[in-house]
Amino acid sequence: MAQLPTVDDVAQRAGVSRQTVSNVLNSPEIVREATRLRVESAISELGYRPHASARRLRTRQSSTIGVRLDPISNGISGSILDRYLHALTEQADERGMRIMLFTAQDEADEIEHYERLRDGADVDAFVLTGTRYDDPRIEWLARERVPFVAFGRPWGSENLEDPDRLWVDVDGQAGVRMATEHLIGRGHRRIGYLGWPAGSGTGDDRRRGWETAMASAFGSDPAEVADLATETDEGVPTARRAIEELVRSGADLEALVCASDSLALGAMMAVREAGLPHFPVFGFDNTPVAQAVGLSSVDQRLADVAAGTLELLMGATGRRVLPPGYAARDDPRHRLITPQLVVRRSSHLEPVEEAGGTMPGNREPTEKEQST
Amino acid sequence: MAQLPTVDDVAQRAGVSRQTVSNVLNSPEIVREATRLRVESAISELGYRPHASARRLRTRQSSTIGVRLDPISNGISGSILDRYLHALTEQADERGMRIMLFTAQDEADEIEHYERLRDGADVDAFVLTGTRYDDPRIEWLARERVPFVAFGRPWGSENLEDPDRLWVDVDGQAGVRMATEHLIGRGHRRIGYLGWPAGSGTGDDRRRGWETAMASAFGSDPAEVADLATETDEGVPTARRAIEELVRSGADLEALVCASDSLALGAMMAVREAGLPHFPVFGFDNTPVAQAVGLSSVDQRLADVAAGTLELLMGATGRRVLPPGYAARDDPRHRLITPQLVVRRSSHLEPVEEAGGTMPGNREPTEKEQST
DNA sequence: ACCGAAGATTTGATCGTTCAAACTTTCCGC
DNA sequence: GCGGAAAGTTTGAACGATCAAATCTTCGGT
Numbered sequence: 001m002a003q004l005p006t007v008d009d010v011a012q013r014a015g016v017s018r019q020t021v022s023n024v025l026n027s028p029e030i031v032r033e034a035t036r037l038r039v040e041s042a043i044s045e046l047g048y049r050p051h052a053s054a055r056r057l058r059t060r061q062s063s064t065i066g067v068r069l070d071p072i073s074n075g076i077s078g079s080i081l082d083r084y085l086h087a088l089t090e091q092a093d094e095r096g097m098r099i100m101l102f103t104a105q106d107e108a109d110e111i112e113h114y115e116r117l118r119d120g121a122d123v124d125a126f127v128l129t130g131t132r133y134d135d136p137r138i139e140w141l142a143r144e145r146v147p148f149v150a151f152g153r154p155w156g157s158e159n160l161e162d163p164d165r166l167w168v169d170v171d172g173q174a175g176v177r178m179a180t181e182h183l184i185g186r187g188h189r190r191i192g193y194l195g196w197p198a199g200s201g202t203g204d205d206r207r208r209g210w211e212t213a214m215a216s217a218f219g220s221d222p223a224e225v226a227d228l229a230t231e232t233d234e235g236v237p238t239a240r241r242a243i244e245e246l247v248r249s250g251a252d253l254e255a256l257v258c259a260s261d262s263l264a265l266g267a268m269m270a271v272r273e274a275g276l277p278h279f280p281v282f283g284f285d286n287t288p289v290a291q292a293v294g295l296s297s298v299d300q301r302l303a304d305v306a307a308g309t310l311e312l313l314m315g316a317t318g319r320r321v322l323p324p325g326y327a328a329r330d331d332p333r334h335r336l337i338t339p340q341l342v343v344r345r346s347s348h349l350e351p352v353e354e355a356g357g358t359m360p361g362n363r364e365p366t367e368k369e370q371s372t
Numbered sequence: 373m374a375q376l377p378t379v380d381d382v383a384q385r386a387g388v389s390r391q392t393v394s395n396v397l398n399s400p401e402i403v404r405e406a407t408r409l410r411v412e413s414a415i416s417e418l419g420y421r422p423h424a425s426a427r428r429l430r431t432r433q434s435s436t437i438g439v440r441l442d443p444i445s446n447g448i449s450g451s452i453l454d455r456y457l458h459a460l461t462e463q464a465d466e467r468g469m470r471i472m473l474f475t476a477q478d479e480a481d482e483i484e485h486y487e488r489l490r491d492g493a494d495v496d497a498f499v500l501t502g503t504r505y506d507d508p509r510i511e512w513l514a515r516e517r518v519p520f521v522a523f524g525r526p527w528g529s530e531n532l533e534d535p536d537r538l539w540v541d542v543d544g545q546a547g548v549r550m551a552t553e554h555l556i557g558r559g560h561r562r563i564g565y566l567g568w569p570a571g572s573g574t575g576d577d578r579r580r581g582w583e584t585a586m587a588s589a590f591g592s593d594p595a596e597v598a599d600l601a602t603e604t605d606e607g608v609p610t611a612r613r614a615i616e617e618l619v620r621s622g623a624d625l626e627a628l629v630c631a632s633d634s635l636a637l638g639a640m641m642a643v644r645e646a647g648l649p650h651f652p653v654f655g656f657d658n659t660p661v662a663q664a665v666g667l668s669s670v671d672q673r674l675a676d677v678a679a680g681t682l683e684l685l686m687g688a689t690g691r692r693v694l695p696p697g698y699a700a701r702d703d704p705r706h707r708l709i710t711p712q713l714v715v716r717r718s719s720h721l722e723p724v725e726e727a728g729g730t731m732p733g734n735r736e737p738t739e740k741e742q743s744t
Numbered sequence: 745a746c747c748g749a750a751g752a753t754t755t756g757a758t759c760g761t762t763c764a765a766a767c768t769t770t771c772c773g774c
Numbered sequence: 775g776c777g778g779a780a781a782g783t784t785t786g787a788a789c790g791a792t793c794a795a796a797t798c799t800t801c802g803g804t
Contacts, residue, residue: 103465427790
């Protein structure tokens with residue numbers, strides 16, 4: 001084979017012009033049926049495929065979305081980005097888009113990459129993850145009018161409804177509320193919460209889910225349940241120590257809802273070691289670890305998050321990135337995804353008699369997924 | 373600003389021609405110093421950046437490497453690809469290359485994607501992961517002369533030295549041997565091995581590491597130590613059941629080396645529940661979970677793997693993908709990376725008296741990394 | 745001071761596609 | 775069967791860069 005076929009080769013073979021071939025590919029509805037069929041068979045006979053770079057040059061579209069890969073995949077929770085990325089790649093492909101990765105040291109460096117990639121016409125849009133208070137990246141992208149969607153709300157600003165700040169997020173509050181209600185439904189009353197120190201948008205939001213569930217079930221207000229809550233930094237060992245301390249101090253808890261699987265794992269280790277093999281623990285994120293150790297958790301439905309991302313970026317079914325500020329008047333500029341409970345052994349095993357050396361329930365139960 | 377500047381704008385500003393600007397960018401050594409400086413300042417004044425697609429069209433190079441994102445990030449071990457991807461992206465960027473993702477349902481689908489991406493001139497090369505016996509993907513790529521590097525040896529074929537089959541891999545045998553020797557050095561004798569069923573290249577290789585360490589320390593041959601080995605499918609629960617069974621049957625073991633962190637985690641859960649809080653367990657992969665629960669493990673050194681990948685693809689310092697079959701006569705067509713022990717609590721804690729309700733060693737020790 | 749080669753710079757063509765406008769054919773009503 | 779709009783197709787130009795070859799400069803040797 002000498003060389004890859006071009007539109008001209010196809011055109012010649014089908015006895016039509018370049019442009020007709022191009023039309024068959026890009027707007028088949030304006031080509032007469034007979035012609036179209038002739039061109040299509042020429043295409044498949046020659047195995048023609050459009051040259052991506054040539055097309056991009058001409059159309060001034062890269063059909064590419066840039067995503068920063070976080071510096072360190074943040075421990076256990078790192079797999080969230082991983083799974084999101086997978087869903088995003090898959091769905092982007094269906095719309096003729098591709099995902100390009102880049103890395104950056106910090107936020108300033110990330111913005112430099114934005115600039116480079118934008119100026120080099122390498123990407124049409126960006127997807128941001130790990131947003132925080134007054135995120136400078138969002139400010140830059142909005143100011144420069146570069147299309148983007150944030151996975152994570154732009155917490156703290158009044159910009160939650162700003163049409164220039166598109167975001168998708170998981171409703172952490174609803175997720176934690178569902179988990180808490182699940183435990184309430186199983187008859188538990190004194191349900192504790194293990195979360196992060198106040199001040200992070202995500203953390204405060206999740207905690208609110210627990211508070212509202214407790215409030216609507218028992219009529220307690222947040223202040224009343226505050227003594228059931230524990231704060232600690234993210235991480236298995238920190239959570240473990242915190243719960244060990246709690247156990248030692250004789251706290252009277254029946255169950256525990258946690259802000260993350262890492263915290264829940266630490267908590268599980270602590271309560272199991274403390275001789276409480278059936279103390280229910282709930283995590284959040286549904287990481288592979290949760291699945292591995294049988295930890296009940298809240299699944300973020302990352303496929304839905306990915307779908308929402310692309311919807312905001314390209315419209316419901318579009319195949320190109322919309323200019324920023326675009327969007328129908330009545331279309332919300334964000335998507336809040338309701339997560340899903342995944343109930344596993346850690347929260348629903350009935351106490352059983354322990355027999356020497358083995359653990360209760362040493363068979364992995366079929367995983368129950370309960371959508372609500 | 374009306375529009376992005378082009379070479380012509382820069383040329384005009386610097387009072388030179390297009391091509392000189394291009395030369396300043398691509399082969400500065402052939403441009404006279406005075407001219408070069410003039411052009412460079414014009415470039416920075418205008419904030420010019422070459423248009424990636426235009427360059428790709430003309431040079432017929434996409435400067436892009438395609439990587440398939442696995443369908444399901446395989447549980448706990450999924451983060452390996454994640455971390456490898458990060459290192460690869462970072463190092464590729466330094467050589468002016470980018471990483472593009474794609475997903476596929478199965479191997480056949482993956483090959484179709486190869487074809488699409490190749491024909492569309494979207495990528496210059498591919499990186500394969502999760503190679504297996506007589507991998508059809510490798511056959512296809514080699515036959516079609518598409519540049520690629522496999523992360524993972526093309527097990528089983530005699531092609532390990534085939535110059536058309538480039539690969540990088542982690543020396544699992546050496547890693548497991550190091551782990552075993554570490555335990556031997558701590559005075560253990562009856563060290564068991566928990567691995568996967570025979571037949572997978574990676575699994576057999578890792579087991580051999582344990583066998584050789586045992587052989588050279590105690591003069592035993594593989595047949596003699598076979599009763600210290602246990603086989604089970606990958607996964608935390610399977611490993612847990614296997615080790616529970618082992619404990620119940622009264623096996624006389626002092627320590628355990630495992631083929632993966634998942635297996636090790638299951639094993640740890642089993643031995644801890646069996647009332648053996650200080651039974652040493654070693655994992656493999658150094659996943660975030662290992663770090664989280666204090667499991668000693670073997671780190672794959674993914675940054676070195678990524679560096680090896682690019683070296684094979686582009687030469688020691690090159691900035692473009694080499695044609696397949698190229699490479700200096702004396703240059704090996706593969707890289708075998710020696711992993712690194714990461715010793716944590718799970719393998720080196722001294723027994724301590726248990727006090728009611730708390731666990732021994734409830735402080736996370738500073739992580740020791742021991743390179744060998 | 746002249747010649748030729750090496751060095752530096754410019755010019756024209758090209759990569760493969762799509763846009764915009766021109767051109768040709770089809771179809772309908774009168 | 776004619777005019778004209780609509781539908782279908784073709785042509786020339788352009789996207790922004792680099793390649794290849796042509797041209798212009800510089801410089802050492804005689």
